Amino acid sequence: MTKYVSPGDTIIGEHIDGYTRRWMWKGLRRHPVLNRQMTLYECDLNSYAEIVKACDESDLNDGCEAYKKAVGDCLEADAISIYVDSKRKYQFKVEAGISGRHKSNIFNFRDLSVCSIKIPLHNLKKVIKKLNQTKQIEQ
Amino acid sequence: MNTVEIPSNSPHMKTHLTLSISSENEFMDIISGKTAEEVVDMLFKAVNNRTRERNYFQLYCNLLDGSITEREFDETIANREDDYIIDESESPSVNKVSLALSLSRKIKDVNSITDLSSLFSFNPNSLENLVLKELV
Numbered sequence: 046m047t048k049y050v051s052p053g054d055t056i057i058g059e060h061i062d063g064y065t066r067r068w069m070w071k072g073l074r075r076h077p078v079l080n081r082q083m084t085l086y087e088c089d090l091n092s093y094a095e096i097v098k099a100c101d102e103s104d105l106n107d108g109c110e111a112y113k114k115a116v117g118d119c120l121e122a123d124a125i126s127i128y129v130d131s132k133r134k135y136q137f138k139v140e141a142g143i144s145g146r147h148k149s150n151i152f153n154f155r156d157l158s159v160c161s162i163k164i165p166l167h168n169l170k171k172v173i174k175k176l177n178q179t180k181q182i183e184q
Numbered sequence: 185m186n187t188v189e190i191p192s193n194s195p196h197m198k199t200h201l202t203l204s205i206s207s208e209n210e211f212m213d214i215i216s217g218k219t220a221e222e223v224v225d226m227l228f229k230a231v232n233n234r235t236r237e238r239n240y241f242q243l244y245c246n247l248l249d250g251s252i253t254e255r256e257f258d259e260t261i262a263n264r265e266d267d268y269i270i271d272e273s274e275s276p277s278v279n280k281v282s283l284a285l286s287l288s289r290k291i292k293d294v295n296s297i298t299d300l301s302s303l304f305s306f307n308p309n310s311l312e313n314l315v316l317k318e319l320v
Contacts, residue, residue, distance in 0.1 A: 172318040
C-alpha cells in the first residue's frame with residue numbers, strides 16, 4: 046500500500062479506481078509491453094489511481110517487473126496515462142468535492158489496467174536538445 | 185556555419201565560401217536524400233496512425249447509433265486490426281526522436297509524449313526511459 050509520485054512509476058491491476066479533473070479518450074492501442082489491444086485514456090490535472098483488485102500473474106509479461114501490483118498501491122500526479130483492456134469506452138462520473146473545490150471525473154476500470162505517471166513533452170525536448178549539443182561539442 | 189568573403193579581381197563580383205561542420209553522417213544523409221526519405225516515411229506513418237484513430241471512432245459511432253451490433257464491432261476490429269489499432273512498438277534512435285519533434289511542431293494536437301509516440305508508433309516507455317536516464 047504505497048503512494049507513488051515519480052514520473053515513470055507504473056501500477057497494474059485487474060480493477061483500478063481513481064479520479065481526475067480532465068481526461069481524454071485516445072482510442073485503441075497495442076500495449077508495447079503486454080502486447081494486448083487496449084484503450085488509452087489520458088488524465089490531466091490532479092489525477093489519482095489506485096489498485097482495488099490485484100491482477101493475475103498470468104496477465105504479466107516480460108517487462109512488467111517494475112510495475113507495482115499490490116492492492117492499495119496508488120499513483121498521485123498531475124498527468125497519468127491509463128491503458129484499459131477493453132475496446133469500449135468507460136463512463137466517467139462527475140462528482141464534486143473530491144479535488145479541492147473543483148469537480149472531478151471518477152473512473153472505475155473493471156478490466157486489466159496499466160497506469161503510468163507521464164513525463165512532460167517539454168522534458169523530452171530538453172533532453173534531445175542536450176544530447177544534440179553534446180554530440181556537436183564532441184566532434 | 186561560417187561564411188567568409190573572399191576578395192576577387194572584379195569589383196562587381198564577390199565570392200562567398202561557406203564552411204560547415206555536421207555531426208556524424210548528418211551531412212551525407214541530407215545530400216544523399218536519406219533524411220528526406222525518413223521524413224516522408226514518418227509523415228506517412230503519422231497520417232496512417234491518425235486514420236486508424238478516425239476509423240476506430242467511426243466504428244464506435246456506428247456501434248452507438250445501432251448501425252452495427254456488438255458482435256460485428258468486435259469482429260471488425262479482430263479481423264482488420266491494422267485499420268483500427270495503433271502499434272507502439274518501435275524503439276527510436278535519438279536522431280529519429282529529434283526529427284519527430286521537429287515535425288510535430290507543425291502537426292496539430294501533439295501535447296504529450298503519449299501523443300508523439302502514438303503519432304509515430306514509438307514505444308512511449310523507450311522515450312520516457314531516455315528522459316529519465318538523462319535527467320537523473
